[in-house]
Amino acid sequence: MSAAGNTGHSGKRTEPVAEGREHLPRQVSSTAETRALVQATPRVRTDIWEAVLPPLVALCIAAVVGDLLILSFGEAPASVFSLLVKGTWGNAYGIGQVLYKTTTLTCTGLAFALAARAGLFNVGAEGQLAAGGFGAALAGLLLPSGMPALLAIPVCVLVAMFAGAIVGAVPGALRARFGASEVIVTIMLNFIVLALLNWFVSAKLHVPETLHTPAIAAGMVPRLADVFTMFRGSAANFTIVLALLAAVASWWYLFHTRSGYELRAVGLQPDAAEYGGVRVPRVLWVTMALSGALAGLGGVNFVLGYKGYYEDGFAGGAGFLGIAVALVGRNHPFGILGAALLFATLSQGGLAVNAIVPKQLTDILTAVVILAVATAVPEVQKQLRAAAASVSASFHAARRGAPGGTA
Amino acid sequence: MIVLIFVLQTIRIAIPYLLAAAGGVMSERVGVIALGLEGLMLSGAFGAALGSYYGNSPWMGLLGALVAGAVVTVVLAIATLRFKANQVVVGVAINLLVVATTRFFLRLVFDSASNSPRVPGFGGEGISNVLLASFVNPVVWLGLAALPVLGWVLYHTPFGLRVRAVGEKPEAAASLGVAVTSLRFKGLLIAGALASLGGAYLSLDQHQFTDSMTAGRGFIALAAVIFGRWEPVRVAVACVLFAAAETLQIQLQGAQLIPSQFVEMIPYLLTIIALAGVVGRSVAPAALGKTD
Numbered sequence: 001m002s003a004a005g006n007t008g009h010s011g012k013r014t015e016p017v018a019e020g021r022e023h024l025p026r027q028v029s030s031t032a033e034t035r036a037l038v039q040a041t042p043r044v045r046t047d048i049w050e051a052v053l054p055p056l057v058a059l060c061i062a063a064v065v066g067d068l069l070i071l072s073f074g075e076a077p078a079s080v081f082s083l084l085v086k087g088t089w090g091n092a093y094g095i096g097q098v099l100y101k102t103t104t105l106t107c108t109g110l111a112f113a114l115a116a117r118a119g120l121f122n123v124g125a126e127g128q129l130a131a132g133g134f135g136a137a138l139a140g141l142l143l144p145s146g147m148p149a150l151l152a153i154p155v156c157v158l159v160a161m162f163a164g165a166i167v168g169a170v171p172g173a174l175r176a177r178f179g180a181s182e183v184i185v186t187i188m189l190n191f192i193v194l195a196l197l198n199w200f201v202s203a204k205l206h207v208p209e210t211l212h213t214p215a216i217a218a219g220m221v222p223r224l225a226d227v228f229t230m231f232r233g234s235a236a237n238f239t240i241v242l243a244l245l246a247a248v249a250s251w252w253y254l255f256h257t258r259s260g261y262e263l264r265a266v267g268l269q270p271d272a273a274e275y276g277g278v279r280v281p282r283v284l285w286v287t288m289a290l291s292g293a294l295a296g297l298g299g300v301n302f303v304l305g306y307k308g309y310y311e312d313g314f315a316g317g318a319g320f321l322g323i324a325v326a327l328v329g330r331n332h333p334f335g336i337l338g339a340a341l342l343f344a345t346l347s348q349g350g351l352a353v354n355a356i357v358p359k360q361l362t363d364i365l366t367a368v369v370i371l372a373v374a375t376a377v378p379e380v381q382k383q384l385r386a387a388a389a390s391v392s393a394s395f396h397a398a399r400r401g402a403p404g405g406t407a
Numbered sequence: 408m409i410v411l412i413f414v415l416q417t418i419r420i421a422i423p424y425l426l427a428a429a430g431g432v433m434s435e436r437v438g439v440i441a442l443g444l445e446g447l448m449l450s451g452a453f454g455a456a457l458g459s460y461y462g463n464s465p466w467m468g469l470l471g472a473l474v475a476g477a478v479v480t481v482v483l484a485i486a487t488l489r490f491k492a493n494q495v496v497v498g499v500a501i502n503l504l505v506v507a508t509t510r511f512f513l514r515l516v517f518d519s520a521s522n523s524p525r526v527p528g529f530g531g532e533g534i535s536n537v538l539l540a541s542f543v544n545p546v547v548w549l550g551l552a553a554l555p556v557l558g559w560v561l562y563h564t565p566f567g568l569r570v571r572a573v574g575e576k577p578e579a580a581a582s583l584g585v586a587v588t589s590l591r592f593k594g595l596l597i598a599g600a601l602a603s604l605g606g607a608y609l610s611l612d613q614h615q616f617t618d619s620m621t622a623g624r625g626f627i628a629l630a631a632v633i634f635g636r637w638e639p640v641r642v643a644v645a646c647v648l649f650a651a652a653e654t655l656q657i658q659l660q661g662a663q664l665i666p667s668q669f670v671e672m673i674p675y676l677l678t679i680i681a682l683a684g685v686v687g688r689s690v691a692p693a694a695l696g697k698t699d
Contacts, residue, residue, distance in 0.1 A: 069511065072515065073515060121495045123495065123499060174679070174682065174683055177683075178682070178683045178684050179684075180679070180682035180683050180684075181682060181691075183440075183442070183495050184629070184630075184633060184678065184682060185679055185682060187442075187626060187629075188626075188630065188675035188676075188678050188679050189675075189679070191623060191626065191671070191672065191675045192672045192675050192676060195668040195669070195671045195672050196668065196672070198668050199666050199668035199669070202668075203666060317503070320499060320502075320503060323496065323499055324500075327496060358510065358511050358514040358515070360507045360508075360510040360511040360514075361511060363503065363506070363507030363510070364504065364507040364508055364511060366503065366507075367500050367501075367503040367504035367507055368504070370496065370499070370500035370503070371482070371486055371492070371497065371500045371501075371504065374486060374490075374492035374493055374496045374497055374500065375485075375486050375490035375492045376490075378490065378491055378492065379490050
């Protein structure tokens, strides 16, 4: 998106790659050189309106659609929306639930965004998330129950991320080696991974009469309620700290490291990046592996932070929602935190209003937001650019003293 | 006898795949990625149940499916053709939108969270054999004809020539006077109609709509499109192959030879293998995903 949407003024965008041609290749070794290189990267001028306006337009459209749907159900929009706010940000339990959902969505949103920055569409977060959750559960089951949490949690988290990374690396490698569309491969892998895990849990490793694994022995992440008693009863847990760290790490990686620079270079101009010495195939599969690891981290939230076991189907669309989160967050790690909060609020709010309108109302709104952002971003950018061009044209016309200048 | 049952069962299972895959070929041939097939099918299934229930006739069901499919197609077309939105994102959003919307209306119209009441389907009650009875259904014949007819249209009519031109080299087509966007819109409408009829087959065959009843069939159809390299006849063969694997699984269910989950994976695994170039390089229409 960021790549596709900005081809209009690619002049500025291609500069970093063209400039780095002589310096960028593998020879760069010292950190000082790397830092100098990264700092020399011209900043892409981001108009504040280009960043903020499209999501705002999208939210307005979603609000109108929501009103219409509520009216079609014979309810008053104002009372439904106030119930939605009360059930989410109106009490500590609601806030805790929103934070819990934010955690998973942050992870899957980051997963999509990281890949998107490299020009890749990772539609496989759903499978990677499930694989991560299963990895966490497997590690938790195998570790001895007496293992101290400070040792067990990192092990389980790393296994979860590793499991997600493997599921992500496969489409990345197939794309790098054979040019296979990562969109199709990740979708197909979703089905394969979910079927495989379903088989594991239903045939090999389950509590009879259920579709979940036995309770894990070690590695449980403490609940927020253990420290802040007001969150009692909610699923919020300290995995949210890991998600925040992941957002900061992704930001650092993308904008302050050489590999992050290469990743973005590949996303903006793969051919130029290749010419500049970037090993594009390697960037492709490494990025997909990292993306999968981020999605896998999301599985920790459910398995180690909430239930204490892996349950078939726990992902429940959170992987796909990550696409919406990344879109609204403009593929920026900090934007994603805000977008994850928004969609978590919608998701929890759906449960709060379910008594009077179907909770699917908020799912519809989520889809409308995605569609509206996807359509509004290029359109608003086009309009803004047209406006800027006409202003500058009339400015020049005025300077030349030609008639018709409005300055 | 057992062979005959196998063949009939395979055809029955293949029908929704054949229709949706025909839609997928059409959509991708005009340059729009067919990720929304699942949503189009599901909207068709719901529209069919709605039409059949209120019109008290399966023919009204087909009409309902076409209307529902057209509504979703128009949303998809506006987003991808008018606003040039990213087609992968739009496809995913369309699928989410239809799942949520059908659930919402399931509760609004039928006051149920899981399924509609029983709706009229295409007869066949007088025929004792369940498998033969399903061939009274005109959608079955539509499904069998869809891909061969589409193949003929694509390669032997002026319309088909324009479709292929628009999917491969839209600039060249435009320079020869083809109205590219309008042709793409027509192609998408045809694709939407075919996919929604595939969904209609499901709900009319089972005499009710159940929540998310397409269950990944849209993606299997997309798999067949890629596996069949965008050639209608090859795609039809892929659909039948996938359906045969599913039939085999149903027949072997008692034997427990392979877990069902592994049979489910077959089409998806085959697609990945096809994409990796093992069964020959598959080349997508050149303008696929680049409608700007």
